[in-house]
Amino acid sequence: MSMDTFLLLRKEYPQLIDEGIVHIEVPLKEHCSFNIGGPAEVFCTPYTQKQLVTLLKFCLGHNIPYFILGKGSNLLISDKGVKGIVISTERFDKITLGKHYLSAFCGVTLKDLGNFACENGLSGLEFASGIPGSVGGAVFMNAGAYGNEIKDVLYSSRAILPTQEKLSSPNPVFYLKASEHNFSYRHSVFQDLGLIHLSSLFILKKDKPENIRQRMQELQQKRQDKQPMDLPSAGSVFKRPEGFFTGKLIEECGLKGFRIGDAAISEKHCGFIVNLGSATAKDVFQLIQHIQKVVYERYGVHLQTEIRILGEI
Numbered sequence: 566m567s568m569d570t571f572l573l574l575r576k577e578y579p580q581l582i583d584e585g586i587v588h589i590e591v592p593l594k595e596h597c598s599f600n601i602g603g604p605a606e607v608f609c610t611p612y613t614q615k616q617l618v619t620l621l622k623f624c625l626g627h628n629i630p631y632f633i634l635g636k637g638s639n640l641l642i643s644d645k646g647v648k649g650i651v652i653s654t655e656r657f658d659k660i661t662l663g664k665h666y667l668s669a670f671c672g673v674t675l676k677d678l679g680n681f682a683c684e685n686g687l688s689g690l691e692f693a694s695g696i697p698g699s700v701g702g703a704v705f706m707n708a709g710a711y712g713n714e715i716k717d718v719l720y721s722s723r724a725i726l727p728t729q730e731k732l733s734s735p736n737p738v739f740y741l742k743a744s745e746h747n748f749s750y751r752h753s754v755f756q757d758l759g760l761i762h763l764s765s766l767f768i769l770k771k772d773k774p775e776n777i778r779q780r781m782q783e784l785q786q787k788r789q790d791k792q793p794m795d796l797p798s799a800g801s802v803f804k805r806p807e808g809f810f811t812g813k814l815i816e817e818c819g820l821k822g823f824r825i826g827d828a829a830i831s832e833k834h835c836g837f838i839v840n841l842g843s844a845t846a847k848d849v850f851q852l853i854q855h856i857q858k859v860v861y862e863r864y865g866v867h868l869q870t871e872i873r874i875l876g877e878i
């Protein structure tokens with residue numbers, strides 16, 4: 566099957582193979598923060614808009630499923646792997662500096678973006694610099710921490726609506742103003758419409774690099790103190806239910822340290838599931854279901870997952 570997809574891609578778009586962006590049977594555990602997941606049948610690393618559009622057209626034209634992968638820090642990936650084409654954004658990594666703004670492509674890491682902003686005396690992204698995702702994943706998720714969210718600093722984005730009609734038009738990229746992102750808690754229009762994020766412009770304030778660096782370090786320290794940064798995870802597993810703290814709910818159910826296989830509820834922060842070594846996606850999934858059941862029975866609260874599941878568990 567993977568060979569079919571690969572051979573078809575090679576037959577129709579040999580230049581993509583020559584450009585070195587097509588790979589087969591790539592272990593996805595190496596591309597996500599949980600360190601869990603089987604292979605991607607085909608894994609592509611485009612670095613131009615044209616390559617990305619070509620891949621999307623190919624998938625749509627042949628009904629081949631595709632998935633846009635950022636840094637894989639919010640994902641639980643199936644042990645069986647993923648059919649179709651995984652399109653990694655890692656090579657879309659350009660940042661451009663303006664007077665009071667930065668423009669960043671989807672594959673830029675939030676860490677690099679935060680450091681770049683700091684070095685250039687631009688404040689506003691301190692909250693994001695410790696989140697281990699990419700700009701695309703952060704806009705898609707409206708990532709946030711310590712009272713701020715991406716929506717607070719985002720001015721506009723460039724995106725692609727992946728339909729045959731749009732992909733075949735001379736310019737498939739369109740602009741979204743901040744208000745058109747439909748941002749809410751861990752949600753954006755990118756999720757509703759399946760849009761592909763290409764780049765965003767962030768409006769920031771001038772400040773001294775040393776002040777910005779200090780704030781970044783303080784927030785990083787808070788993370789180190791409260792979160793299990795030394796073990797593979799995908800961050801908070803569940804969204805925060807209104808009026809409750811997820812970690813506290815789970816802890817009060819006596820679940821701290823509870824484990825299935827090598828997937829465990831973190832001793833440091835019960836909102837995190839950590840991989841103790843060789844956890845499978847199935848272990849994690851069963852643990853998620855167990856937590857949901859116990860918390861619901863005790864508090865009547867249904868915990869919704871924040872992490873996204875890729876492939877069949």
Ligand SMILES: Cc1cc2nc3c(=O)[nH]c(=O)nc-3n(C[C@H](O)[C@H](O)[C@H](O)COP(=O)(O)OP(=O)(O)OC[C@H]3O[C@@H](n4cnc5c(N)ncnc54)[C@H](O)[C@@H]3O)c2cc1C
Nearest residue numbers: 635636637638639671698699701702703708709710762800
């Ligand atoms: C230790 C740890 C701490 C964390 N702390 C926080 C935190 O404080 N706050 C927070 O909000 N999150 C946190 N997270 C979760 C995660 O880092 C964020 O959700 C992040 O925004 C995900 O970005 P990513 O690039 O890793 O996305 P991925 O995990 O690769 O993908 C997530 C989703 O975004 C989609 N996506 C990615 N790029 C694009 C694109 N260019 N276009 C369209 N869709 C795209 C994917 O298809 C997928 O559905 C944490 C995770 C870890 C492991």
